[in-house]
Amino acid sequence: xxxxxxxxxxxxxxxxxxxxxxxxxxxxxxxxxxxxxxxxxxxxxxxxxxxxxxxxxxxxxxxxxxxxxxxxxxxxxxxxxxxxxxxxxxxxxxxxxxxxxxxxxxxxxxxxxxxxxxxxxxxxxxxxxxxxxxxxxxxx
Amino acid sequence: xxxxxxxxxxxxxxxxxxxxxxxxxxxxxxxxxxxxxxxxxxxxxxxxxxxxxxxxxxxxxxxxxxxxxxxxxxxxxxxxxxxxxxxxxxxxxxxxxxxxxxxxxxxxxxxxxxxxxxxxxxxxxxxxxxxxxxxxxxxx
Amino acid sequence: xxxxxxxxxxxxxxxxxxxxxxxxxxxxxxxxxxxxxxxxxxxxxxxxxxxxxxxxxxxxxxxxxxxxxxxxxxxxxxxxxxxxxxxxxxxxxxxxxxxxxxxxxxxxxxxxxxxxxxxxxxxxxxxxxxxxxxxxxxxx
Numbered sequence: 142x143x144x145x146x147x148x149x150x151x152x153x154x155x156x157x158x159x160x161x162x163x164x165x166x167x168x169x170x171x172x173x174x175x176x177x178x179x180x181x182x183x184x185x186x187x188x189x190x191x192x193x194x195x196x197x198x199x200x201x202x203x204x205x206x207x208x209x210x211x212x213x214x215x216x217x218x219x220x221x222x223x224x225x226x227x228x229x230x231x232x233x234x235x236x237x238x239x240x241x242x243x244x245x246x247x248x249x250x251x252x253x254x255x256x257x258x259x260x261x262x263x264x265x266x267x268x269x270x271x272x273x274x275x276x277x278x279x280x281x
Numbered sequence: 282x283x284x285x286x287x288x289x290x291x292x293x294x295x296x297x298x299x300x301x302x303x304x305x306x307x308x309x310x311x312x313x314x315x316x317x318x319x320x321x322x323x324x325x326x327x328x329x330x331x332x333x334x335x336x337x338x339x340x341x342x343x344x345x346x347x348x349x350x351x352x353x354x355x356x357x358x359x360x361x362x363x364x365x366x367x368x369x370x371x372x373x374x375x376x377x378x379x380x381x382x383x384x385x386x387x388x389x390x391x392x393x394x395x396x397x398x399x400x401x402x403x404x405x406x407x408x409x410x411x412x413x414x415x416x417x418x419x420x421x
Numbered sequence: 422x423x424x425x426x427x428x429x430x431x432x433x434x435x436x437x438x439x440x441x442x443x444x445x446x447x448x449x450x451x452x453x454x455x456x457x458x459x460x461x462x463x464x465x466x467x468x469x470x471x472x473x474x475x476x477x478x479x480x481x482x483x484x485x486x487x488x489x490x491x492x493x494x495x496x497x498x499x500x501x502x503x504x505x506x507x508x509x510x511x512x513x514x515x516x517x518x519x520x521x522x523x524x525x526x527x528x529x530x531x532x533x534x535x536x537x538x539x540x541x542x543x544x545x546x547x548x549x550x551x552x553x554x555x556x557x558x559x560x561x
Contacts, residue, residue, distance in 0.1 A: 186538025199362035220460035222479035247417035256325025275331045334467045339502035387557035396465025
């Protein structure tokens with residue numbers, strides 16, 4: 142069994158945003174030399190997500206509006222008890238549950254084994270500081 | 282390390298529906314000859330899900346009603362900017378985030394290592410065309 | 422390839438609750454002797470979750486309030502058709518979809534490859550009976 146580990150670092154200027162990381166993950170897969178196995182990609186922070194969906198700006202706008210409806214940003218502790226501890230990111234912990242922490246992708250013939258529209262995204266819900274994504278690939 | 286790859290193809294007549302795919306996944310596991318490892322099952326399309334829950338028609342009705350509350354079908358672009366691009370499936374991209382893209386299942390003694398009620402489902406949110414599910418099993 | 426399997430058993434006195442299981446998973450990783458690979462942790466029951474987030478009581482209160490808004494407990498079958506079959510836990514099946522069934526964690530240098538605040542939780546949504554979590558680790 143071979144394995145490969147890498148991290149990606151992000152520093153978004155906004156509180157919330159999405160970044161397409163498909164090419165970065167493909168680059169690590171090529172570097173790994175692994176032809177067949179599984180590739181895990183996960184946020185290393187608990188107010189961020191890694192997910193697979195469409196690379197379409199209108200959809201990303203829809204995600205943002207929808208997440209604000211589901212878990213509105215509110216720095217007060219009236220809505221989020223988490224914010225009593227000096228934080229203002231209670232909403233971000235909830236948004237991350239909707240979008241997920243991680244994806245697991247099959248590796249076949251040295252490529253990410255994807256359908257026609259699958260793209261990997263980093264989802265940030267409490268940006269303006271440095272955060273990381275972990276890529277771990279195992280196989281042969 | 283051994284690995285096995287297979288796809289399942291679906292063409293639902295309705296926009297939204299659920300199909301129990303547990304037996305199909307078990308069939309691929311037997312075909313693989315793998316006795317110990319991990320089994321990934323994922324939707325290859327971004328308006329569909331693979332998830333594990335109960336095989337009970339009342340619950341599936343509840344899922345459908347709940348998903349329509351969370352992300353109502355609306356072909357207009359008033360609600361979903363994604364629909365400005367000539368699509369009518371903005372809701373389906375959101376529903377898929379709730380239900381998830383994939384499941385990872387332990388393989389032990391040649392079987393899916395499941396609790397008493399775990400069943401695997403394909404969830405379709407934009408049907409009436411051909412779509413695929415990927416099964417990837419690695420182990421020994 | 423080496424593999425290790427273990428289960429954890431829970432019996433919560435309340436319907437809903439969260440338990441930090443990070444140390445128990447780390448204990449199984451040390452027992453396994455696996456230094457490099459992947460670790461799957463999943464609920465074996467379909468009204469429970471395993472997820473990664475923050476170990477902060479205010480946040481857990483926020484999760485509970487939010488989940489009750491998204492899928493209120495209601496033993497009647499007016500809201501949940503699932504409850505027509507003699508169950509009262511329709512809400513719990515929905516809550517589990519929000520919080521997820523499983524996490525997959527990279528194993529590097531014999532440790533769970535975590536960011537600074539990642540902690541693993543068991544989420545119970547229909548307690549007061551015995552339920553299990555599966556830990557499966559593969560690697561070398």
